[in-house]
Amino acid sequence: MTLPPCYTNPEPDDESPADPSRRSFVIGSAAATAAALISPILGAAPATAETPPKSDPNAVAVVLDVNGKRHELRLDPRTTLLDALREHLDLTGTKKGCDQGACGACTVLVDGKRINSCLTLAVMNSGKAITTIEGLASNGRLNPVQAAFIRNDGFQCGYCTSGQICSAVALLREGHTHSDDEIREWMSGNICRCGAYPGIVAAIREAANARV
Amino acid sequence: MHAFDYVRAKDLSGAITSGSRPAAKFVAGGTNLIDLMKSEVERPAHLVDINGLGLAAVERVPGGIRIGALARMNDVALHPLVQQGFPAISQALLASASPQLRNMASIGGNLMQRTRCTYFRELTFAPCNKRDPGSGCAAMEGENRTHAVLGTSSSCIATHPSDLAVVLAALDAVITLHGRDGERKVMATDFHLLPGSTPHVEHALRHGEVITAVFVPDAAHASHSSYLKVRDRSEFEFALASAAVGLELSGGTIRSARVALGGVGTKPWRSREAERALIGKSPATATFRDAAEAALTGAIPHEQNRFKIELAKRTLVRSLTDLAGGAA
Numbered sequence: 001m002t003l004p005p006c007y008t009n010p011e012p013d014d015e016s017p018a019d020p021s022r023r024s025f026v027i028g029s030a031a032a033t034a035a036a037l038i039s040p041i042l043g044a045a046p047a048t049a050e051t052p053p054k055s056d057p058n059a060v061a062v063v064l065d066v067n068g069k070r071h072e073l074r075l076d077p078r079t080t081l082l083d084a085l086r087e088h089l090d091l092t093g094t095k096k097g098c099d100q101g102a103c104g105a106c107t108v109l110v111d112g113k114r115i116n117s118c119l120t121l122a123v124m125n126s127g128k129a130i131t132t133i134e135g136l137a138s139n140g141r142l143n144p145v146q147a148a149f150i151r152n153d154g155f156q157c158g159y160c161t162s163g164q165i166c167s168a169v170a171l172l173r174e175g176h177t178h179s180d181d182e183i184r185e186w187m188s189g190n191i192c193r194c195g196a197y198p199g200i201v202a203a204i205r206e207a208a209n210a211r212v
Numbered sequence: 213m214h215a216f217d218y219v220r221a222k223d224l225s226g227a228i229t230s231g232s233r234p235a236a237k238f239v240a241g242g243t244n245l246i247d248l249m250k251s252e253v254e255r256p257a258h259l260v261d262i263n264g265l266g267l268a269a270v271e272r273v274p275g276g277i278r279i280g281a282l283a284r285m286n287d288v289a290l291h292p293l294v295q296q297g298f299p300a301i302s303q304a305l306l307a308s309a310s311p312q313l314r315n316m317a318s319i320g321g322n323l324m325q326r327t328r329c330t331y332f333r334e335l336t337f338a339p340c341n342k343r344d345p346g347s348g349c350a351a352m353e354g355e356n357r358t359h360a361v362l363g364t365s366s367s368c369i370a371t372h373p374s375d376l377a378v379v380l381a382a383l384d385a386v387i388t389l390h391g392r393d394g395e396r397k398v399m400a401t402d403f404h405l406l407p408g409s410t411p412h413v414e415h416a417l418r419h420g421e422v423i424t425a426v427f428v429p430d431a432a433h434a435s436h437s438s439y440l441k442v443r444d445r446s447e448f449e450f451a452l453a454s455a456a457v458g459l460e461l462s463g464g465t466i467r468s469a470r471v472a473l474g475g476v477g478t479k480p481w482r483s484r485e486a487e488r489a490l491i492g493k494s495p496a497t498a499t500f501r502d503a504a505e506a507a508l509t510g511a512i513p514h515e516q517n518r519f520k521i522e523l524a525k526r527t528l529v530r531s532l533t534d535l536a537g538g539a540a
Binding site: 012022058076077078080100101102104107113114115119120121123124166170171174176184185186187188189190202 | 213215216217218239241242243249250259261263309310311312313316393447448452453
């Protein structure tokens with residue numbers, strides 16, 4: 001399989017990336033823009049990077065086992081699993097779409113089962129084995145479902161794709177792939193606003209056929 | 213989300229003690245509660261996680277099956293005992309929510325889920341007697357296309373959203389509850405309450421009580437049962453109208469019948485009137501239509517949901533026709 005030239009395999013998980021990520025660049029740019037707009041009006045000191053309080057009196061101990069790596073955290077119990085992954089572990093491959101369980105962009109696997117990470121608290125998942133999109137490739141090789149999504153154009157903007165792929169990985173294990181209709185039914189928890197469904201179904205069908 | 217303290221219950225008595233404190237809530241799957249906590253409709257001060265209690269088995273017991281309250285919807289739907297003896301339960305669960313939500317959501321939580329009336333979730337401008345008793349009901353004169361036509365009151369016209377609860381009401385299920393005073397059992401048909409003048413009181417569960425199991429009795433009409441759900445899209449949507457039906461047929465006669473409707477009632481709507489119209493008759497379209505007319509007698513529409521009365525009748529006729537073998 002040939003990967004498109006824009007594609008690079010995921011880097012090993014690095015807690016403190018030397019280069020700023022696209023996300024921190026976007027956040028930084030937004031903050032800078034906001035500061036530029038606000039400072040002249042308020043005449044206030046330039047905005048500085050927001051630093052979270054060091055000790056939250058309501059925080060609880062949470063151990064998250066994500067993609068085989070153990071993370072010991074202290075989190076406000078209100079923190080959803082989704083926010084813990086994105087905001088505390090910097091695993092931003094899992095997306096926040098609707099944040100109310102209706103779109104599936106936040107789908108991850110917990111103890112092998114696909115769930116919506118926006119509707120469960122991180123503390124409720126302490127000690128469980130969590131797999132995110134970042135954990136699907138192994139030894140630099142894409143998961144067959146990831147490769148099939150690329151080959152079959154299973155996305156357009158890509159925002160729903162990590163949820164689609166995590167959901168599809170679980171779907172293949174569940175075995176609800178006997179027909180395109182069955183695939184559609186059992187992928188109904190993942191919405192694609194671009195409408196890339198034909199490619200998504202084709203990718204899952206191909207990955208399912210390759211397993212047998 | 214309002215702040216709360218989180219407690220993981222180690223056993224049932226600990227859960228009941230923790231959950232009996234004022235403003236305590238139990239959480240299992242969390243798919244409905246956490247969503248409502250985000251919108252601040254639910255504001256527990258103590259959140260008691262009962263996922264460590266076990267209570268997830270599906271097992272044969274004398275006279276029927278026992279489904280643990282913490283069993284997950286997908287696991288129950290695909291369980292051989294359920295598929296063989298109670299196909300309507302399996303069908304209703306698989307017609308509910310999405311695969312991800314069904315992996316999370318528990319059977320007990322499914323029965324405890326709150327209405328999807330949009331005004332119930334709208335804190336900023338809409339009155340809601342269910343959320344804020346005495347404030348009024350915005351749905352009466354507002355967007356009420358998806359609302360109830362059976363069991364309504366001048367205080368509330370919200371539907372109960374569960375598919376499973378409709379089947380449990382049809383099949384004479386019994387819900388086991390545990391509280392500080394020990395165990396008690398409540399018929400599924402008595403578990404959910406009509407809104408009347410107190411729509412915020414939705415069920416028979418007392419504060420601090422835990423749903424521990426659901427028992428469903430064996431019956432010929434249970435093993436020959438089905439669930440038909442009609443909705444705006446074919447997956448991942450709540451019912452506009454649904455029908456849980458069970459028939460025992462022999463010698464061209466309906467020996468026993470079970471009928472309950474969903475999507476049209478303020479609670480899962482068992483219709484003994486429809487059952488009486490079926491028993492002793494031969495399965496024919498005219499009989500099924502009579503049952504449907506009986507089931508919807510007394511239905512009260514609002515501006516946008518008048519269509520539901522005929523939709524519910526046709527849903528019931530079609531489900532009975534299909535279950536009786538098609539050529540009625």
